[in-house]
Amino acid sequence: MSLRQRFGRLRRSEAASGLILVSPTAIFALLLLAAPLATILAFSFWSQDYLTIDKSFTLTNYHEAVTQPLYSKLIWRSVRIAGAVTVATVLLAFPIAYFVSFGVSQARKSMWIFMITIPFWTSYLIRVFLWKVILGYNGVLNTTLQGLGIIDEPLSFILYNANAVVITLAHAYAPFAILPIFVALEKIDRSLLEASRDLGEGHVTTFLRVTLPLAMPGVVAAVLIVFIPTIGDYVTPRLVGGPNGLMIANMIQTQFLKLNNAPMGAALAVLSMLLVAAIALVFVGVNRRFLRGPK
Known part of the structure; x- marks a missing residue:
């Protein structure tokens, strides 16, 4: 041929x-x-002097990124904030997804999913500004609590710190967690739940031994969908985080746009991506081992 x-x-x-x-x-x-x-x-292996980029290979950026305490502090703060956002979001999203899947009639599920996606109709930036108004020193929350006599003076720990970042991001990414969990719950064969109850298991035991393991793919998807973008968010920390709520993405933005040090910003971005990838792989590996169970 x-x-x-x-x-x-x-x-x-x-x-x-x-x-x-x-x-x-x-x-x-x-x-x-x-x-x-x-x-x-x-870029991460180059160096820059104001507007002049030296393309000679160097590891100086990575050495500084690892040894400089400020960068390490921002990276681990970003991990903590993203982890807290992920935990809060998934824990709040699971009951909502469970209710829509098991507690709502088939004819009304589409309406509930439609209502869950309503926050996407408004700009992300507008939603962040609204939370700034709600959590402000003289904002809606403090004014309401003072009017009800619950507090005597405005709460100062709910804005311009990590708490405000967690609250704002948890609200912003809630639909991203609800939808994959809902899809996973919808795929569960209801006859398996009936069989579990017929064998003498209660509702709680059925949930822990049947529903939750079968819904874990959706939970894993929700965790990754929320954790990965939140660790790189820089808009929310800038607007509601204050000095104690800034994350590594804010430093990367500063390196690129204000300090004219793109190679340093690139090195920080690469390290952040590697860290996120490592955490995600560890989580997926632990989840697979959990689903396989003991040998």
Whole structure:
């Protein structure tokens, strides 16, 4: 068989057809995802003097990022805030998703999902500003509590600190946690729950031994969907976080836009991405081991 015949046969094969179908998506991903990441990675090994970039290979940026206490403090604060947001969001999202899946009739589930997505109708920035108004020293929350006689003076620990960042981000990402958990709960075969109860298990035991394990893929998806973007958020910490609520993304923004030190910002971005990837892989590994159970 000639080379031309082999090429023609390969072009008509299922593998070639599949490759042709995915090529536009692959090219799109390379241009908009892989290329920027590769550029950031290259920048992290360079140095910059005001507007002049020296492309000589150096590890100075990574050494400074690891040894400078300020950067380490911001990175671990970002992990703590993102972790708190993730825990709060998932714990609040699961009961809502459970109620919609098991407590709402099939005809009304679409309406409930529609209401859950209503926050997406407004700008994310507007929602952050609204929380700033709610949590402010003379905001809605403090005014209401004072009017009811619950507090004598406004609460100062709910704005311009990490608490305000957690509250604002938990509200902003709640729909992202509710929807994957709801989908996982909807896939559960209801006959399994009935079989568990027929075998003498109570509602709590059925939930812990049947419903929760089967819903874990949705919980894992919710955790990752919330944790990954929140650790890189810089708008919310800037507006409601104050000095004690700033995160590593704010420092990366400062390095790029104010200090004219793109290589240092790139190094911090790469370290943050590696840290997030490591935490996500550990979480997924622990979850898989949990689902397999003891041998």
